[in-house]
Amino acid sequence: MPTVKNWQLGRNMDYPYDARYPSRQFAFVFNINRCIACQSCTMACKSTWTFSKGQEHMWWANVETKPYGGYPQWWDAKILAKLEEANPDGQVWGGKPADGRFGPYGTFEGQTIFEAAQRTLTSDSARVLGYLPTDEEWNSPNIYEDNPVGKRGVRNKLDETGEQLPVHNTWFFYLARICNHCSYPACLAACPRKAIYKRPEDGIVLLDQAECRGYRKCVEACPYKKSMYRGNTRTSEKCIACYPRVEGTDPETGGEPMETRCMAACIGQIRMQGLVQVAEDGSWAEDRYHPLYFLVHVAKVALPLYPQFGTQPNGYYIPPRWVPRAYLRQMFGPGVDRAIENYASPSRELLAVLQLFRRSNRIIYKYEIQEGPKIYEGSLHGRKVELYNDTVIAFGKTGREIFRTTIEEPIHVRSNAHANSI
Amino acid sequence: MSAITYAPDLVEEAVLLAERTLAAANARTFRRERNRVYDVAEPDQREADFRALHLKWFARLGLHQVIEQAVAARARLLDHVSGCRVSRALTGREEGADLIGPSPATARTGEGQPVLALRLRPASLLAPEPLATLLAHELTHVADMLDPAFKYERTLPASDDGPSADNILRDRYRVLWDVTIDGRLSQSGVADGRMREVRRREFAATFAMLGGEGPRLFDEWFDRVQPTHPALVAFAQAPNGNARTNMDDSGRCPLCRFPVAALDSRPERLSAAARAILRADFPAWRPEQGLCAQCLDLYEARQDEIVAPRAIG
Structure with missing residues (x-):
């Protein structure tokens, strides 16, 4: 099996195909400290792409309540268990975080889904370790996420020993998910028809409906379970990253690259999507004033989802501050502690970049900060805090300014001309 | 009774799941045949071809055998139904057997015959032993429904309690x-x-x-x-x-008067303080009468409020 470089894992890894990288890569950052699970993203996607017959069970974008919830149910617990079974007690990180762009979280010393497959599967399906979710797991998004239930398989009865649980702090958070348009897609690796491809211009992973013959290997292989089988066409489908919008060819975009429907619909303003430059080795090329580059590689507050799977996902999350660290480290890797520390005590630049989220639906390619006056001085978490009313300016693909905004939110004074006007 | 009919989506999914268990050569043959159907341009014809292909493999893989055997073992039952349909269940809870159409009572008198409807998950067809157990249980339900001596009625007596x-x-x-x-x-x-x-x-x-x-x-x-x-x-x-118990037989909690599945038969769980508060509200109540779990929780909570009032502000 060929070897490719995985910068998130800080090492080379086995992958069924030789490395080929796009010039730019579709990527996004979700600040899940702010997600309220309103499901606006979910419905924006549903009403755009998956409203037809045969797509009833499909939610290319979904929001699930962690730690209990999942769509399909228990997707992450199941694949983590399979990896653990393949490599008992070996799924660990080591080494030191690198200063550069390769290995910023240390080195993953365990096995990816590609590597574990070679050890545990028969040759026919040896490319990727995965599983096929059941009908029930697909058909119940968000079921019981806010309900107490008994033991599995016991009907109409709550857990009798639940009251004996040790005293603990309850916690949960909402995890918004779409296809990660991975750099090393498991779906692509598993497809026996080569019906799945990664676009060279933006790294979006697409599934050619004319080539698909419904083997469902992609459904089985994708560790994030974002490839779905459609019974009436007998082909699989997946998130297409709203590529007409990203290309700027959707009539609404006016020729300028625009963020996806799920991003644009986010009323919690947790999402930012962009196209990052890719270096020859598949890592992100230095692009200091690209907001996603800044969040991932400079501020280091945004982390990949389950990087240990090995697909080098391009979805990044600012982890929730209140969640036990062990859980977060499992989900986002060892960069969690630094990410939360940096987010909880944000730098002057990070504060400015966080203001860029959802001020516009246009894709931001670059930002610039104009310094403003000091507006606050105090302490937070035992540290001195100074706030400056800086202005952050977002630029689009052509270098034209898209918008500018300030750290201090503007105050709108309601006109007294009409009682309820804004 | 006419032959057992199988829903196409159940058949297809069962065959696709069973494909993983096939020998490599068989799996290749199946895929070759299936891939050819994708090339059929006319939608209705393609759909018909898919169905025919999957049904052929369903039979070839013997996925129908446990069902046929279980139904055949109930030969007398078959005299009272006009057919048997097997459809796809999405969850384990949906799996089961039922009679649809004319009531079992009319079936018994020969005035009209219902259809025996089985709902099963595709994955269940791949596990013969649990499936045989499930079908034996479910078909006994149906046999009871059709047995005049069982005196089955479709609806249970309605309660005035809602x-x-x-x-x-x-x-x-x-x-x-x-x-x-x-x-x-x-x-x-x-x-x-x-x-x-x-x-x-x-x-x-x-x-x-x-x-x-x-x-x-x-x-x-x-x-x-x-x-x-x-x-x-x-x-x-x-x-x-x-049974010889002292519990209230009305199916209602003696305190709140709501219908309950079961009264708590262990009122001794109530602390003395909670019992005193309860007696103040219901002087005639005796522990032997029991109380519902909600009332038990309520009086325990009230006792807690008195023992340890929560500081506000």
Whole structure:
């Protein structure tokens, strides 16, 4: 099996195909400290792409309540268990975080889904370790996420020993998910028809409906379970990253690259999507004033989802501050502690970049900060805090300014001309 | 009865799941045949070809065998149904057998025959032993429904206490019927010996109000050779009428008067302080009458409020 470089894992890894990288890569950052699970993203996607017959069970974008919830149910617990079974007690990180762009979280010393497959599967399906979710797991998004239930398989009865649980702090958070348009897609690796491809211009992973013959290997292989089988066409489908919008060819975009429907619909303003430059080795090329580059590689507050799977996902999350660290480290890797520390005590630049989220639906390619006056001085978490009313300016693909905004939110004074006007 | 018919989506999914168990050469043959169907341009023809292909492989893989055997083992039952349809269940809870169409009573008199409807998950067809057990159980339900001696009625008696009381009655009836079915299957050697313990736990949870009499009554129902619908309903309506307990037999909590599945038979769990508060509200209440879990929680909470008032502000 060929070897490719995985910068998130800080090492080379086995992958069924030789490395080929796009010039730019579709990527996004979700600040899940702010997600309220309103499901606006979910419905924006549903009403755009998956409203037809045969797509009833499909939610290319979904929001699930962690730690209990999942769509399909228990997707992450199941694949983590399979990896653990393949490599008992070996799924660990080591080494030191690198200063550069390769290995910023240390080195993953365990096995990816590609590597574990070679050890545990028969040759026919040896490319990727995965599983096929059941009908029930697909058909119940968000079921019981806010309900107490008994033991599995016991009907109409709550857990009798639940009251004996040790005293603990309850916690949960909402995890918004779409296809990660991975750099090393498991779906692509598993497809026996080569019906799945990664676009060279933006790294979006697409599934050619004319080539698909419904083997469902992609459904089985994708560790994030974002490839779905459609019974009436007998082909699989997946998130297409709203590529007409990203290309700027959707009539609404006016020729300028625009963020996806799920991003644009986010009323919690947790999402930012962009196209990052890719270096020859598949890592992100230095692009200091690209907001996603800044969040991932400079501020280091945004982390990949389950990087240990090995697909080098391009979805990044600012982890929730209140969640036990062990859980977060499992989900986002060892960069969690630094990410939360940096987010909880944000730098002057990070504060400015966080203001860029959802001020516009246009894709931001670059930002610039104009310094403003000091507006606050105090302490937070035992540290001195100074706030400056800086202005952050977002630029689009052509270098034209898209918008500018300030750290201090503007105050709108309601006109007294009409009682309820804004 | 005409032949058993299978829903196309069940057949297709079962075949796709079974494909993983095929030898490599067989799997390649299946895929070659299936891939060819994708090239059929006319949608209706393509759909028909897919269905025919999957049905052919369904039969070739013997995925129908357990169902056919289970139904054939109930030859007398088949005389009273006009057909048997097997459709796809999405969850384990949906799996089962039922009669649809004319009522079982008319089937018994020969005035019109219902259809035997089986709902199964595709994955269940790949596990012959559990499937055989499930079908034996479910088809006994159907056999009971068609047996004149069982005197089955489709609807249970409605309660004046509203839907919650109806739900309680239905749950009790379901548990009791399941107990008698698995009891009979155990006696005939069809059901696993462990089923007795499974049903005992379910019975104990549903009929907790029986207290110490529960195990004896469970054995009585589990070993009963010829249960009837009216007897099941009567017991479900008044479990205590069949047992020597001091519990209130009305199916309502003596305090809040709401219908409850089971009164808490352990009022001694109430602390002395909570009992004193309760007595202040209900002087005539005696612990032997029991109370519902909600009332028990309520008075425990009130006691907590008095013992440790919460600081506000």
